[in-house]
Amino acid sequence: xxxxxxxxxxxxxxxxxxxxxxxxxxxxxxxxxxxxxxxxxxxxxxxxxxxxxxxxxxxxxxxxxxxxxxxxxxxxxxxxxxxxxxxxxxxxxxxxxxxxxxxxxxxxxxxxxxxxxxxxxxxxxxxxxxxxxxxxxxxxxxxxxxxxxxxxxxxxxxxxxxxxxxxxxxxxxxxxxxxxxxxxxxxxxxxxxxxxxxxxxxxxxxxxxxxxxxxxxxxxxxxxxxxxxxxxxxxxxxxxxxxxxxxxxxxxxxxxxxxxxxxxxxxxxxxxxxxxxxxxxxxxxxxxxxxxxxxxxxxxxxxxxxxxxxxxxxxxxxxxxxxxxxxxx
Numbered sequence: 001x002x003x004x005x006x007x008x009x010x011x012x013x014x015x016x017x018x019x020x021x022x023x024x025x026x027x028x029x030x031x032x033x034x035x036x037x038x039x040x041x042x043x044x045x046x047x048x049x050x051x052x053x054x055x056x057x058x059x060x061x062x063x064x065x066x067x068x069x070x071x072x073x074x075x076x077x078x079x080x081x082x083x084x085x086x087x088x089x090x091x092x093x094x095x096x097x098x099x100x101x102x103x104x105x106x107x108x109x110x111x112x113x114x115x116x117x118x119x120x121x122x123x124x125x126x127x128x129x130x131x132x133x134x135x136x137x138x139x140x141x142x143x144x145x146x147x148x149x150x151x152x153x154x155x156x157x158x159x160x161x162x163x164x165x166x167x168x169x170x171x172x173x174x175x176x177x178x179x180x181x182x183x184x185x186x187x188x189x190x191x192x193x194x195x196x197x198x199x200x201x202x203x204x205x206x207x208x209x210x211x212x213x214x215x216x217x218x219x220x221x222x223x224x225x226x227x228x229x230x231x232x233x234x235x236x237x238x239x240x241x242x243x244x245x246x247x248x249x250x251x252x253x254x255x256x257x258x259x260x261x262x263x264x265x266x267x268x269x270x271x272x273x274x275x276x277x278x279x280x281x282x283x284x285x286x287x288x289x290x291x292x293x294x295x296x297x298x299x300x301x302x303x304x305x306x307x308x309x310x311x312x313x314x315x316x317x318x319x320x321x322x323x324x325x326x327x328x329x
Contacts, residue, residue, distance in 0.1 A: 021155040025167045028151040032168055035148050036175075043129045043145045044179045047078060052099030054080035055126070057088070059113045061162040062105040062169065069103065069173030076177050077186040085117040093120055102128045103173070107149065107165045109137020118142055131169050147172055206290035211326045212307045212316035219243050219314055220273060222250060226261070227269035229253050229276075237319060239304040242277050247313040249306050251277030283308050286315060290328030293318055 047054055054073055058066035066082055073080035080103075083092060096102075102121050106114050109132035118139060121128055130143035133150045140146035149172060155163035180186075218236035220228055222244060232240040233255050242251040257276050261268050283306045284293045293305060297320050307316035 021163070024153065024155045025164050028164045028168045029171055031152075032148065032150075032172065039145050039147055040175070040179075043147060044176060044183060046127050046129060046145060047101050047176070047180055048183050050099060050101045050127075052079075052097050052101065054078060055083050055096055055100050055102045055121075056080055056105070056173075057083045057085050057102065057114065057117055058105035058169075059085055059111050061166050062107065062111075065166050065170045065173065066103070066105050068170060069105075069177070072174060072177045073180070076181045077184055078177060078180045083117070085111075085113045088117045089120065093117075096121065096124060096126060098125055100126050102126050103131070103176075104128055104139060104143065105131045105149075105169050106137075106139050107133040107162065107169075109134040109139035111139070114139065131172050133165055206323075206326055206328050207286070208284050208288050208290060208293050208307055208318050209286035209316070211290065211322045211328075212286065212318040213322075214316040217241065217314060217317060219247075221245075222272075222274050224273045225269060226253075226258070226271045226273060226276060229273050230258065230269070233258060236317075237304065239306075239317060240273070241306050241314055241317065242273055243314055249281070249283065249308055249312055249314050251279045252281035252306060253277045254302070254304075281306060284318065285309070290323050290326065294320065294323050294328050297323075 054070070056066040056070040056073075057063075063082075063084065070080040070082045081095070083095065088096075102118075104114060104118060109130065115138060118128060122142065127145075128143040130139045130146040131149045132139050132146060134140060135146055135148060135150070149165065149168050151164040151168055153159050154161060154165060216236075218232040218240045220232060220240055220242055222242060224242070229240045233253070238255040240253045241249060242253065244250050251274070253273055253276055257278070258268070261271065261276055265271065282296055282300050282302060284296065286307050286309070297303065297305060303320045305318050306314055307318055309315050
């Protein structure tokens, strides 16, 4: 089935409509960022100090945004759940505890299904944070904190369908979740615990010890010569580690070091490795995340790293290609 494009003029018109939507939503986000202030910090503190959950509620499109905010908070260390405002006054209010905090979404701040929930939450002593486009609305006035979700217009050409306003509400929810994540010191390891499945979980849970080479390691003593190092470089994938009598790392020789040496010297074989080696090479621990090792390698332009224990003894070597194959990137 073919689709009539209406010529080049029709294509340009459609593209411009799409650009208009993006520009309006970008403008709304930029304006909200400029207006963001102390109320946002207060909202974050209310949630951070709570020992309960964040109860997120909204109706219609705001309800869909509320569900996503609840999911984002939960996955980043702030327990949250969505509560349907209508169902809440028909029994579901029982899930709310006195230690919870509520996050209520309404562009107008006068959503008739939401205000009865606000009344019940207030009766229970639950602090309420509003995201609303009208700071003078009932929701804003009766909430503990009101975040400014005002937008100049919806992206809908009739200024009716929730578009710009829901984008902004979602962004404010993300801002709350990320600010809380950072305030709580939520780590990549914590994120991995909540995302054990799929490629994301594999990437976040992968440790250096899972992919490092621990047998037949390319290790030479300080007294070794480049003749011995060349053999190790050829057989052990381009890296040779130099260790002292206790097995502690003192340097590294790579194929890059060998190439540079050959440009300067005619006979490289008798040269001591101690003269050529990098004395303070980058290294990782076996329990470090694979993603951290990849970042270190890419930042410093190396393809392999020594793996050391707490006493700086060599316990393995990890290669960038192995990390990539294992899904660390």
